[in-house]
Amino acid sequence: MEVENQQNDKVVHQSNGKVNSNGAEKETQGLVRTFRESMKRVKVKGILSPKSKDSEVTPKKDTTGSETGSTSPIPPPSPSLSTSSLPGIFPNFFKKKTDDHADTLPQGDTQLTRSNTDPSSTWTKKLRLSKRKIKPVGSENNTIIEDSVETQKEEDEEAAMGEIEESYTLQELPPTPLSVMQINKLIELEVLEEAYVNLLAMRQELQRDLEQFADNYSSELAKKEKDLRILYEELRNKITSIVRDSNSVPARNKGLLVPVARIIQEEEKRAKEPGGLPESWMEAWKDAVRQGVKAKVSGVPQEQNDKASSLAVHLGLLGQAIVEDLEIVKRELRWSYPPSFKVFSTYVKSYHAVVGQHLKKLEQQATELKDLYHLLDWIHNKYKSEKIMGSLSLQPDMMEESTDLLLEEGFLEHLSGKYCCRAQEDFRGTLVRVIELENELIWSKRKEPEKEDDFLMSQFPMDIWTNIKGVILNSGKLHADLEKKVATSCLKELKNFPQRFETEFQRHCSTLPPEPRWTEYQITYINSFTALLEHMKGYQDSCPGEVEEFTKEVDLLIKRLLQGLEDQFKENVKPYLRRMMTRKWLTSEDDFNHLYNHINILSKHCKLMKPPNVQEFVSRLHYHVVREYIGQLMKNNYTCKNRKHEKAATKINQQWEKLTDLFEDMKSTHEWLNSVGHELCSIIGEKTAADIKKNLQPLVQHYPDFSKKHLVAVLYFRGLPKDREYQLILQQLTALKKDTPQSLGSQLLFRDMEVNANTNCLSNLPFPCLCVRASDS
Numbered sequence: 216m217e218v219e220n221q222q223n224d225k226v227v228h229q230s231n232g233k234v235n236s237n238g239a240e241k242e243t244q245g246l247v248r249t250f251r252e253s254m255k256r257v258k259v260k261g262i263l264s265p266k267s268k269d270s271e272v273t274p275k276k277d278t279t280g281s282e283t284g285s286t287s288p289i290p291p292p293s294p295s296l297s298t299s300s301l302p303g304i305f306p307n308f309f310k311k312k313t314d315d316h317a318d319t320l321p322q323g324d325t326q327l328t329r330s331n332t333d334p335s336s337t338w339t340k341k342l343r344l345s346k347r348k349i350k351p352v353g354s355e356n357n358t359i360i361e362d363s364v365e366t367q368k369e370e371d372e373e374a375a376m377g378e379i380e381e382s383y384t385l386q387e388l389p390p391t392p393l394s395v396m397q398i399n400k401l402i403e404l405e406v407l408e409e410a411y412v413n414l415l416a417m418r419q420e421l422q423r424d425l426e427q428f429a430d431n432y433s434s435e436l437a438k439k440e441k442d443l444r445i446l447y448e449e450l451r452n453k454i455t456s457i458v459r460d461s462n463s464v465p466a467r468n469k470g471l472l473v474p475v476a477r478i479i480q481e482e483e484k485r486a487k488e489p490g491g492l493p494e495s496w497m498e499a500w501k502d503a504v505r506q507g508v509k510a511k512v513s514g515v516p517q518e519q520n521d522k523a524s525s526l527a528v529h530l531g532l533l534g535q536a537i538v539e540d541l542e543i544v545k546r547e548l549r550w551s552y553p554p555s556f557k558v559f560s561t562y563v564k565s566y567h568a569v570v571g572q573h574l575k576k577l578e579q580q581a582t583e584l585k586d587l588y589h590l591l592d593w594i595h596n597k598y599k600s601e602k603i604m605g606s607l608s609l610q611p612d613m614m615e616e617s618t619d620l621l622l623e624e625g626f627l628e629h630l631s632g633k634y635c636c637r638a639q640e641d642f643r644g645t646l647v648r649v650i651e652l653e654n655e656l657i658w659s660k661r662k663e664p665e666k667e668d669d670f671l672m673s674q675f676p677m678d679i680w681t682n683i684k685g686v687i688l689n690s691g692k693l694h695a696d697l698e699k700k701v702a703t704s705c706l707k708e709l710k711n712f713p714q715r716f717e718t719e720f721q722r723h724c725s726t727l728p729p730e731p732r733w734t735e736y737q738i739t740y741i742n743s744f745t746a747l748l749e750h751m752k753g754y755q756d757s758c759p760g761e762v763e764e765f766t767k768e769v770d771l772l773i774k775r776l777l778q779g780l781e782d783q784f785k786e787n788v789k790p791y792l793r794r795m796m797t798r799k800w801l802t803s804e805d806d807f808n809h810l811y812n813h814i815n816i817l818s819k820h821c822k823l824m825k826p827p828n829v830q831e832f833v834s835r836l837h838y839h840v841v842r843e844y845i846g847q848l849m850k851n852n853y854t855c856k857n858r859k860h861e862k863a864a865t866k867i868n869q870q871w872e873k874l875t876d877l878f879e880d881m882k883s884t885h886e887w888l889n890s891v892g893h894e895l896c897s898i899i900g901e902k903t904a905a906d907i908k909k910n911l912q913p914l915v916q917h918y919p920d921f922s923k924k925h926l927v928a929v930l931y932f933r934g935l936p937k938d939r940e941y942q943l944i945l946q947q948l949t950a951l952k953k954d955t956p957q958s959l960g961s962q963l964l965f966r967d968m969e970v971n972a973n974t975n976c977l978s979n980l981p982f983p984c985l986c987v988r989a990s991d992s
Contacts (some may be wrong), residue, residue, distance in 0.1 A: 316609060353964055363721045374848050380386070381553040392416035395442045401553040402449050405457070407474045411481075414692050418490040425489075447492050451499055454478065458503035459728055461548055462511065462540050462562075472551035475500075480553065501561055508565040511540050512573050526577065526586045528591045533573075534603040537566055542608050559612045563604075567621040570598075573622065581589055584641050584686075587634040591693045594620060594627070601784045631697050639704040645682050646712050650719050661732055664739040671823045673740040676747035683709070687754075699757050706754065706761035713772040734783070734820055737776045742825045744769050777832050780820075784836060788813050792840070796847035796932065801855075801863060807870055814840065818881045830884055837883040840874060842964060845891060849925060849970040855899075855934040863932070864900025867892060887962050890917055904940040908947040910948045920966040923948055928970050 254590075302737040392398070392413040399412035421439050428436060452685040456473050515536050517529040541562060549558035574590060581587050599605060604618040653675060656662065664671045683705045691698035720740065727733040748769045755762045791810040794800055800807070817836065821829050855863050871892030894917065897910040907930075914921055926948050934940055 249959075259572050263573045269626055274739070287786060325718055335949055342826055342916070377532050379473060379476070379551065381555055383480070386412055388412055388416040388419065390416075390935060392420060395446060398446055399449060402446070405453065405471060407453070407471065407478065410450065411474070411478050414450060415481075417443055417446070422490055439477075443490060444492070450478070451492060455499060455503040455506070458500055459507040459510065462507050469547055469551055472548065476556060480555075500556070501565070503732065504561050505565045505569060508562065508569045511536055512566075514570050524579065527589045529577075530589055530597070533570070534593070534597060537570070537603055538606050538608065539607075541566070543610055545609060551761050560616055563613070563616045564621075567617070567619065571620045571626075573627060574620070578633070579624070581638075584634070584637045587630065587637055588689060588693070591630060591634060591697070594622075594630075595693050609760050622777040631694070631771040634697070635700045635704045638690070638701050639708050642683060642686065642705045643708050646679070646708065646715070649678060650716055653716075654719065654723055657736075658720070661727070663732075664735050665945055666823075669823070670742050670825045671735060671737055672742040672746065676743050676750065679709070679712075684750075702760050706751065706758050706765055709751065710761070710764050710768055713768045716740070717772055717775070730816070734780060735823070737780055738824050741773050741776050741828055742823075744772055745828060773828060777828060780818060780832065781835060781839075784813065784817055785839060787898045788840070788843075792843040792847065795844055796850070796863075801859065801866065802852070810840075811873060811877070814877050820943075821881050828987070830882060833878065834884045837878040837881075837885045837888060838964075840878075841885075841888045841891065842968065844874070845895065845964070846868075846968050849928040849968055851928060851971045854931055860933045861900050861902070864896040867899065868896045871896070873971060887917070888964065891964065895929060898929055904935055904938075904944070907935075907944050911944070911948055912968055915948065915955050918962070918964055919952070919955055920963050922952075922965065924970045925968065 224723060295729040340368055356654060386408075389412060393401070393409075398410050398413050398417070401407075401413070417439075421443055423434075424436055424439065425432075457468050457471050457475055461472055479496045479500050482491060485491055486495070512533065515529060515533045518525045540715055541559070544562045552558045574594065577590060578587075597603060601607065604613060604616075606613075653673065657664065657673075664673065666672065682700075686705060687698055687702045690701040718737070724733065724736060727736075748766060751762055751765055788810050791806045791813075793811075794806040814836075821833050824832065875889050875892070879889075890913070894910070894914040898907050898914070901907045911926075923945055926945065930941065930944065935944075
C-alpha cells in the first residue's frame with residue numbers, strides 16, 4: 216500500500232540527510248540506532264544543549280567519511296515513545312531470539328516490522344481501521360472492501376495474540392554512555408530503552424574504572440558511583456510510577472510495559488553483579504502493582520453521612536472497581552509481560568492484601584450493626600461470589616487463583632466479636648423499648664389489653680421474637696459459628712427481661728384496683744411470656760444452657776403472676792367462705808351467692824388464659840374452695856338441732872352441685888374433689904344414726920386421710936348425740952381405715968384441715984371415749 220511504502224521509505228540509513236548506499240552503518244550500529252539518530256535530530260534537537268560540558272561526545276564517522284550526529288552529539292529521545300510510547304518502534308532494543316529475519320531485508324527497502332506478540336491491540340486495531348477507511352491518492356488497487364470475511368479474519372488475529380515471549384536478546388551497548396543529565400532526561404521523558412542501555416554502559420564503565428584504580432579510589436570514582444546509584448533509583452522510581460498507573464491509564468502506559476518488563480528481567484539476571492540496586496526489581500514491580508491497586512481502592516467513593524446504606528454502597532462500588540480493574544489486567548495489561556511475571560495472579564493477590572487492609576479501616580469506622588453486617592457479608596459471601604472474584608468475566612484465569620482475602624490474624628474474630636456485642640446491645644435496647652411502649656400504649660392509659668384467638672395477649676412477644684429471629688437468621692447467612700454466638704448473646708440478654716418487665720409493671724400499675732384491669736393485665740402477661748418462651752425453645756438445640764436459664768426466669772415470673780391472681784381471689788372470697796355452715800348460712804343465700812359470683816368472674820377470666828397455665832391455676836383454686844367450704848364443718852361453729860340436719864344436707868348438696876359445675880366448666884383437673892360434698896351430705900342428712908355407718912365406706916375409700924377427728928366434727932354439725940350408736944360409728948371408721956390401703960398419693964384433702972375441739976362435747980363423754988379420741992388426734 217502507498218501509505219505503508221511512504222512510511223517505510225522514511226526508515227532508511229541516513230547521515231546528514233544523505234542515503235548510505237553501502238550499508239556500513241548498519242553493520243556497526245544497526246538499523247534502530249541510525250533510525251533513532253535521524254528521528255531525534257529532527258524532533259528533539261533542543262532537548263539537550265550541544266554546548267553543555269556534559270553533552271560533549273566525539274562524533275563517530277561512517278565509512279563514507281561523513282560524520283553522524285554533527286548537529287546533535289547524542290541521539291535525542293524518541294518522539295514516538297515520549298508521546299505515545301508504543302512498543303515495536305524500537306524492536307531491536309530487546310530482540311527476540313527467533314525474530315532475526317529483519318537483518319535480511321534488502322538495502323533501501325528496510326522497514327520496521329511489528330511483532331506478532333505486540334500487546335498494543337488497540338494500536339493495532341487503529342492501524343487496521345486506517346487501512347480500511349483511507350484510500351491513498353493514486354492507489355486505486357488498494358481499495359479495501361469492508362466485508363464480514365475480512366472483519367472476522369482480523370478478529371481471529373487479535374484473539375491469537377498472547378503474552379510476549381520470555382526470551383529476548385539485549386541490544387549492543389554503546390561504547391560511550393551518555394552523560395548523567397542526558398540519561399536522567401531520557402528517564403524523565405520515559406525513553407526507557409535508550410536510558411537503560413546507556414545506564415548499563417555507564418555501569419560497565421564504572422566497573423572497569425574500579426578494577427583499574429582499585430588501589431586509588433578517588434573522589435571522582437565515588438561521584439560516578441553515586442551518580443549511577445541515583446540514576447538507577449530514578450529509573451526504578453519511573454518504572455514504579457508507570458506500573459502503578461498502568462491499570463489507571465492502560466492506553467497510555469501499556470506500550471511502556473514491554474521495556475519495563477525487559478528491564479526488570481535484565482536486572483534480575485544481573486542481581487549478583489556489582490553496580491545495581493540491592494533490592495529485587497521483581498519485588499519492586501510487585502510493590503508497584505500493590506501501590507496501583509491501593510490507589511484504585513482508595514479512589515472508590517465513600518460518603519461520610521448518616522445514610523443507612525452508605526457503607527453498603529461503598530462496598531458495592533469497591534467490588535465493581537475490583538472486577539473492572541482485573542478485567543483490564545486480563546484483557547490488556549498482561550499481554551505486555553512475559554509469562555513469568557504472572558501478571559493476573561499478582562494483581563489478584565495484591566487485591567487480596569490491599570482490600571484486607573482497607574477493610575480494617577472500614578471496621579474502625581463501623582459502629583452500627585448494619586454496617587458490621589455489610590462488612591461481614593462482603594467478606595464471607597460477596598467477595599468470593601460471582602459478583603467479584605467469581606465473576607464470569609474473570610474466567611478461566613480465576614480458576615487457578617484463591618478467592619480468600621488476606622486479612623490480619625485475628626481480624627475476622629475481632630469483627631465477629633464486635634458484631635455479636637453490637638447485636639446484644641441493640642437487642643438490649645429493643646427490650647427497653649418494649650417496656651416503654653407497653654407503658655405508653657397500655658399502662659398509662661389503663662387501656663384494655665388486646666385479644667388474640669380469644670386470649671388476652673400483648674404484642675411484645677412477637678416483636679421480640681421477630682427481632683431476635685431476624686438477627687440470628689442474618690448472622691447465619693454470614694457464618695454458622697456466628698449464628699450460634701449471636702443467638703447465645705441475645706438469649707443471655709433476654710434472661711433478665713422477665714424480672715425487669717415485672718419491676719416496671721409493678722411500679723406503673725401497683726395503684727390499679729384489683730378488678731378488672733389488674734387481673735386482665737396479669738393474665739395478659741402470663742399468656743405473653745408463655746408464648747415468648749415457646750418461641751425461644753426453638754433454640755434449645757443450639758443454646759441449651761441459655762434457653763434453660765430463660766425458662767427458669769419465665770417460669771418464676773408466671774408463677775408469681777399466677778400467685779398474685781390466686782391470692783387476690785382468696786382474699787375476695789375469704790369473708791364469704793367463713794360464713795358457710797353457720798346459722799345465717801342456713802337461712803340465707805347471700806354469702807354463697809357472693810362466693811358464686813366471684814368464682815363465676817374467675818371462670819370468665821380463666822377463659823382468657825391460655826393452657827397449660829389455666830388448668831393448673833383453676834385446679835389450685837378448685838382445691839382451695841373445696842377445702843375451705845368443707846373446712847367450715849370442722850370449725851364446730853354450728854350444730855343442727857330439731858332435725859335441721861336434713862335441711863342443711865339438702866342445701867350443701869345444692870350448693871355443691873353449683874360449685875362442681877363451675878369448676879368442671881373451667882376444666883379443673885381435680886375431679887377427685889367432686890364427690891366429697893355428696894358423701895358428707897349422706898352422713899349429715901341420714902335420718903337414723905344406725906344408717907350412718909354404711910355411708911362411711913365411700914368417704915374413707917376416696918379420702919383416706921379422713922380421720923376420727925374429722926368424723927367427730929361432722930357428727931357435731933349434724934347434732935348427733937354422744938350415745939352408744941355414736942361410739943359404734945367411730946369404731947366403724949377405725950375398722951374401715953385399717954382395711955383400706957393408705958396410699959394417699961397427691962389426693963390429700965383432710966390431713967391438714969384445721970379441726971376445732973368442742974370442750975362441751977368432750978366433757979360429756981365417758982373416760983374410755985376420751986382415750987379413743989386422744990389417740991385419734
